[in-house]
Amino acid sequence: MSSQLPSLMAPPAELLSPIHIPQHLLMGPGPTNVSERVAKACGNQIIGHMHKECFKIMDEIKAGLRYAFQTENSWTLAVSGPSHLGMEAVLVNLLEPGDKVLIGVNGLWGNRAMDLANRLGAKPIALRQELGKSFSLSKIERGLSKHRPKVLFLVHSESSTGVMQNLIGVGDLCRKYKVLLVVDAVASLVGVPFFMDDWKVDAVYTGTQKAIGAPPGICPVSFGRRAVKVIETRKTPIKSYMLDMNILTIQWGCHVNLPRIYHHTPAVNLLFALREALAEVVEEGLENLWKRHAQASARLRAGLLAMGMKLFVEDEKDRLLTVTTIVIPDGIEWRKVTQYVMDTYNMEISGGLGPSVGKVFRIGTLGVNATPEKVDLALQAFKEGLEFARLKARL
Amino acid sequence: MSSQLPSLMAPPAELLSPIHIPQHLLMGPGPTNVSERVAKACGNQIIGHMHKECFKIMDEIKAGLRYAFQTENSWTLAVSGPSHLGMEAVLVNLLEPGDKVLIGVNGLWGNRAMDLANRLGAKPIALRQELGKSFSLSKIERGLSKHRPKVLFLVHSESSTGVMQNLIGVGDLCRKYKVLLVVDAVASLVGVPFFMDDWKVDAVYTGTQKAIGAPPGICPVSFGRRAVKVIETRKTPIKSYMLDMNILTIQWGCHVNLPRIYHHTPAVNLLFALREALAEVVEEGLENLWKRHAQASARLRAGLLAMGMKLFVEDEKDRLLTVTTIVIPDGIEWRKVTQYVMDTYNMEISGGLGPSVGKVFRIGTLGVNATPEKVDLALQAFKEGLEFARLKARL
Numbered sequence: 001m002s003s004q005l006p007s008l009m010a011p012p013a014e015l016l017s018p019i020h021i022p023q024h025l026l027m028g029p030g031p032t033n034v035s036e037r038v039a040k041a042c043g044n045q046i047i048g049h050m051h052k053e054c055f056k057i058m059d060e061i062k063a064g065l066r067y068a069f070q071t072e073n074s075w076t077l078a079v080s081g082p083s084h085l086g087m088e089a090v091l092v093n094l095l096e097p098g099d100k101v102l103i104g105v106n107g108l109w110g111n112r113a114m115d116l117a118n119r120l121g122a123k124p125i126a127l128r129q130e131l132g133k134s135f136s137l138s139k140i141e142r143g144l145s146k147h148r149p150k151v152l153f154l155v156h157s158e159s160s161t162g163v164m165q166n167l168i169g170v171g172d173l174c175r176k177y178k179v180l181l182v183v184d185a186v187a188s189l190v191g192v193p194f195f196m197d198d199w200k201v202d203a204v205y206t207g208t209q210k211a212i213g214a215p216p217g218i219c220p221v222s223f224g225r226r227a228v229k230v231i232e233t234r235k236t237p238i239k240s241y242m243l244d245m246n247i248l249t250i251q252w253g254c255h256v257n258l259p260r261i262y263h264h265t266p267a268v269n270l271l272f273a274l275r276e277a278l279a280e281v282v283e284e285g286l287e288n289l290w291k292r293h294a295q296a297s298a299r300l301r302a303g304l305l306a307m308g309m310k311l312f313v314e315d316e317k318d319r320l321l322t323v324t325t326i327v328i329p330d331g332i333e334w335r336k337v338t339q340y341v342m343d344t345y346n347m348e349i350s351g352g353l354g355p356s357v358g359k360v361f362r363i364g365t366l367g368v369n370a371t372p373e374k375v376d377l378a379l380q381a382f383k384e385g386l387e388f389a390r391l392k393a394r395l
Numbered sequence: 396m397s398s399q400l401p402s403l404m405a406p407p408a409e410l411l412s413p414i415h416i417p418q419h420l421l422m423g424p425g426p427t428n429v430s431e432r433v434a435k436a437c438g439n440q441i442i443g444h445m446h447k448e449c450f451k452i453m454d455e456i457k458a459g460l461r462y463a464f465q466t467e468n469s470w471t472l473a474v475s476g477p478s479h480l481g482m483e484a485v486l487v488n489l490l491e492p493g494d495k496v497l498i499g500v501n502g503l504w505g506n507r508a509m510d511l512a513n514r515l516g517a518k519p520i521a522l523r524q525e526l527g528k529s530f531s532l533s534k535i536e537r538g539l540s541k542h543r544p545k546v547l548f549l550v551h552s553e554s555s556t557g558v559m560q561n562l563i564g565v566g567d568l569c570r571k572y573k574v575l576l577v578v579d580a581v582a583s584l585v586g587v588p589f590f591m592d593d594w595k596v597d598a599v600y601t602g603t604q605k606a607i608g609a610p611p612g613i614c615p616v617s618f619g620r621r622a623v624k625v626i627e628t629r630k631t632p633i634k635s636y637m638l639d640m641n642i643l644t645i646q647w648g649c650h651v652n653l654p655r656i657y658h659h660t661p662a663v664n665l666l667f668a669l670r671e672a673l674a675e676v677v678e679e680g681l682e683n684l685w686k687r688h689a690q691a692s693a694r695l696r697a698g699l700l701a702m703g704m705k706l707f708v709e710d711e712k713d714r715l716l717t718v719t720t721i722v723i724p725d726g727i728e729w730r731k732v733t734q735y736v737m738d739t740y741n742m743e744i745s746g747g748l749g750p751s752v753g754k755v756f757r758i759g760t761l762g763v764n765a766t767p768e769k770v771d772l773a774l775q776a777f778k779e780g781l782e783f784a785r786l787k788a789r790l
Contacts, residue, residue, distance in 0.1 A: 006593040012458035015677040043438015063407035081476040084659040119632045198401040217662020264479040267612020282410040
């Protein structure tokens, strides 16, 4: 064999050492830690993606996601990639070149949607709001009325700034102006109330690695009837094969009368893990999950205020209950704090992201980590980290 | 909380039962089974994608992939999605609207690339060949000379038909005609020789779930200097944020002078698993892996011929050593055979895919399953399956 072949490169020595995976307590904005049950499922031996047992797991995931999104949409499934691919899945299916899309920009994720819409040849229009604030219904209506877009894109959970967007009433405005309502619910789903059907959300994507408590790398999406109709009657091809919902939904068994056809090979281990995380969601129940996340968040905020911290989001009703943002006190180098917490507690808490870098700390209370014990530990670690950084600043 | 909220849907009962993941021996064209070490890594607790330990794992993956591809390309990394997303990553970065791309079509994967290039607004031109045959250098040169494309796309391992494409000499032709050479090596890498740099391949993607022996859902890619230059000097934006190599390579630390910046949250569990699979590749060594896969394939083919089977790929030099295609004998319902093998042996062997459906059986000898014991078991199961189907046909 080797006579006509070139000589081999030397094997890389770094792969001859054992892998090093530390145990970290993830109290940042996600990914969060997963339960033992979820981790175990992820470490299972592979099965084929076209085996009937895999289809059953996918059907269970669909049922769990319909419950999590509170929707009866048949096009409810998981895209094979991270939450960002979920954003792409929603926009690449709904937008055609030249389509106007009004995008609420009050943090990183709105900016990312602007960037993506531009790449897709659509016409993104920014509806801007200060960092740390949400959009009022009247501001949204003015935007819809002025720009008459095809799609309105809002971030339910702006994890870069810790803002939650009220969605009650937005769907009605969108129907009034014949606009599709697209929502990023990455950092909020199952951590705070979300009612896709009742709130008239036309398309949504979320993160598995946040309150759902599964690993990252697979992204739940759901499309309502109005969105499906837009996708089915496009004039131009969808600029992706992987994300083309017309065919991906066939593999996922979303069509009553169509047998499943191979589309691509999904990450079967992540299907196992997501199925188990959703089973835990169903077992605990959404109302209990919302309550647990609200309590963890309240405990965290009370502790922060008692320490003299200032929350970045001023209006209480704008505060995201899964990711809390804290104003960096004057004279504190934020990296010193997060580094101390990691070095001393093997715990992640985060600085800002994108436009909030240097402005905030972010502490997440997500999934298995939304408990009083973890919150108290995070408060203790954060307090020590601040003291450490203050001391360093004085030296 | 619930006063203003609608009432909840009932929790789905199917998620209250335990998950069922059977143990299957995967002797189809992939995914294949993974080693215990790889499965265990996949089941680890999550760490953050921006933690230094995760960057180290990503660096180890890059080193392992450079070895597997036999390349020194700095833009060697893994895309967060299945192999199909790897195809999209390569084409969406290299193609602009109107660009001519010549695509070797001799099975499903060439068809998929045609479809994708069309979606991206490029001008795909099919260079066609009969199913079961590869492209000769002279045919390739005639195509390049006639069409003068920007990109030539060839499938190294046409797993739908079991054909391997010779690549020696193709790179030189592409340089002669100033064409970029893009290769799909999904089902071949580390199972058969592949020398990216020596063969002058400009961009490549592969599958983790084939001979590499990792789970599916993450896709190794590599871009050489000529491809990078084309990407860096595009006139139109890349129609995807997730796959934009200019920025994704920064998160992966592919630029000597650029610190890593957050791009997206990758599937950290799949990074763990891929790292361990690549460590096993390095420990065994490419030459040993090629030899083991060649021996497993030879044993399988000898057994099939002894049973009176006919191989679908007539010319021995066109035969892919990782996936063997077998002509379905007259009067045999292929589904009866594969179903028998699954029911009796919990083993997957496959029918055809796309254009080869109803024409072939496909048996894979990939990764941990490329051993004499597994081959003998597959031969036994297949033989019984054929007898079962013959009996059923007579009844």
